[in-house]
Amino acid sequence: MSNNRVSRRQFLNYTLTGVGGFMxxxxxxxxxxxxxxxxxxxxxxxxxxxxxxxxxxxxxxxVKVNFSFEQVDAWYKSDVTAMAWxxxxxxxxxxxxxxxxHLGCTVxxxxxxxxxxxxxxxxxxGRYHKNGENIPGTPPLGPLDEFEVEEKDGLLLIGPVRPNTxxxx
Amino acid sequence: MLxxxxxxxxxxxxxxxxxxxxxxxxVPEHVNPAHHFSAFVYCFGxxxxxxxxxxxxxxxxxxxxxxxxxxNAWKSVYYLQNEVAFGEIVRGMHHWGASLVIxxxxxxxxxxxxxxxxxxxxxxxxxxxxxxxxxxxxxxxxGYLLPWDMKALxxxxxxxxxxxxxxxxxxxxxxxxxxxxxxxGAQTLTRFFAIHVFFLPAALFxxxxxxxxMIRRQGISGPL
Numbered sequence: 001m002s003n004n005r006v007s008r009r010q011f012l013n014y015t016l017t018g019v020g021g022f023m024x025x026x027x028x029x030x031x032x033x034x035x036x037x038x039x040x041x042x043x044x045x046x047x048x049x050x051x052x053x054x055x056x057x058x059x060x061x062x063v064k065v066n067f068s069f070e071q072v073d074a075w076y077k078s079d080v081t082a083m084a085w086x087x088x089x090x091x092x093x094x095x096x097x098x099x100x101x102h103l104g105c106t107v108x109x110x111x112x113x114x115x116x117x118x119x120x121x122x123x124x125x126g127r128y129h130k131n132g133e134n135i136p137g138t139p140p141l142g143p144l145d146e147f148e149v150e151e152k153d154g155l156l157l158i159g160p161v162r163p164n165t166x167x168x169x
Numbered sequence: 170m171l172x173x174x175x176x177x178x179x180x181x182x183x184x185x186x187x188x189x190x191x192x193x194x195x196v197p198e199h200v201n202p203a204h205h206f207s208a209f210v211y212c213f214g215x216x217x218x219x220x221x222x223x224x225x226x227x228x229x230x231x232x233x234x235x236x237x238x239x240x241n242a243w244k245s246v247y248y249l250q251n252e253v254a255f256g257e258i259v260r261g262m263h264h265w266g267a268s269l270v271i272x273x274x275x276x277x278x279x280x281x282x283x284x285x286x287x288x289x290x291x292x293x294x295x296x297x298x299x300x301x302x303x304x305x306x307x308x309x310x311x312g313y314l315l316p317w318d319m320k321a322l323x324x325x326x327x328x329x330x331x332x333x334x335x336x337x338x339x340x341x342x343x344x345x346x347x348x349x350x351x352x353x354g355a356q357t358l359t360r361f362f363a364i365h366v367f368f369l370p371a372a373l374f375x376x377x378x379x380x381x382x383m384i385r386r387q388g389i390s391g392p393l
Binding site: 035 | 230244252
C-alpha cells in the first residue's frame with residue numbers, strides 16, 4: 001500500500017469522481033426507483049368473485065362461466081369481465097383459467113372439431129386435456145392455471161388464480 | 170478493466186481527440202473561482218445547463234405515468250405523486266427545477282450583461298441566448314397546464330388572453346395554442362403536452378448546441 005504513492009493528479013481524479021458519482025447517484029436514484037416501482041409493488045391476494053353459475057347445474061362437461069370484478073389499474077378503475085372453464089370432477093368443482101400457457105391467447109373447450117374432449121388454442125394449435133394438462137408436441141409448455149373456487153348459497157364463487165393442482169407429474 | 174475496454178476501442182477508432190476537443194480546455198484565471206472567488210458568477214451558465222439536464226431527466230421519467238387527457242391527467246399526477254415510490258421527489262425536482270432554471274438563467278444573463286460579454290464578436294450568441302430564454306418561458310407556460318388543476322386552468326386562461334392581445338393575429342395565435350375558439354379543454358391539453366415534450370425541447374437542443382459551439386469558437390470573454 002505505502003509503496004504506491006498516490007499522485008496529486010490521481011488524488012484529485014479519485015475525489016472528483018467520487019463526489020461526482022455521489023451527486024449523480026443522488027439525482028438518479030429517486031428517478032430509477034420511481035421508474036421500476038411497478039416491478040416492486042406488492043399485489044394483495046385477490047378476493048372471491050360471485051358468479052351466476054349454480055353449482056348444482058354443473059356437469060362433467062366444461063362450461064364457460066363469466067365473472068366481473070372492479071379492476072384498479074393505477075388511476076383507472078373499470079369493471080372487467082373474465083372467464084373460466086368450469087366442470088365437476090366427482091363432487092369437486094374445477095375452474096380452469098382459459099389463458100393459454102404458450103403465449104396467452106384464450107383456449108376453447110372442443111375448440112377444434114378434430115380434437116374432441118380437449119381444450120384447444122386457435123392461435124398456434126395448442127392442446128390440453130380436460131384437467132388442463134398440456135399435450136406434448138403442441139406449443140404450450142405447462143398445464144392451464146386453476147382458479148380457487150367456493151360455493152355460497154348454491155352459487156359458484158371464483159377466487160385467485162394458482163398453478164394447476166390436478167395434473168399429476 | 171474499463172481502461173482496457175477504452176484502449177481497445179481507442180486503438181481502432183481513435184476516440185481520444187473527440188472528447189479532448191470537447192472536454193479538455195483551459196479555464197482562464199479570471200473565470201476560475203479557485204483563483205478569484207468572485208468568479209463564481211461565471212458558473213451560472215453551467216448551472217443553468219445542469220438544472221436543464223435534471224429537468225429533461227425528471228420529465229422523461231414523469232411521462233412514464235402522466236397522461237395528457239382531461240379525464241385522467243389530474244388523477245395520473247395524483248397517483249404518481251402519492252402512490253409511486255419517490256413520486257413526490259421526482260415531481261418535486263421537475264416542479265422546483267422549473268423555477269430554478271428561470272432564476273439561474275436570469276442570473277447568467279445579468280453576469281453576461283454586467284461583464285459586457287455580449288459585445289462584439291459575441292452578439293450572435295446573445296441573440297441565441299435570448300432565443301433560449303423564450304423557449305424556457307414557453308416550456309414553463311406549457312408545463313404549467315399539465316397537472317390540470319384549477320390553478321393550471323386559470324393560469325392558462327390568463328396566458329391565452331395575453332397571447333390573444335397581440336395586434337391583428339392575436340386571435341389566431343390563441344386558437345392555434347388552445348386548439349379551440351372558446352374551450353380550454355381536451356385539445357388544449359394535448360397541444361400543450363406535445364409542445365412541452367417534443368417541439369420546445371427540440372428547439373431548445375438546437376439553440377443550446379449553437380450556444381455552446383459559439384462559446385468554444387470564440388472562447389470566454391476577457392477580464393474586466
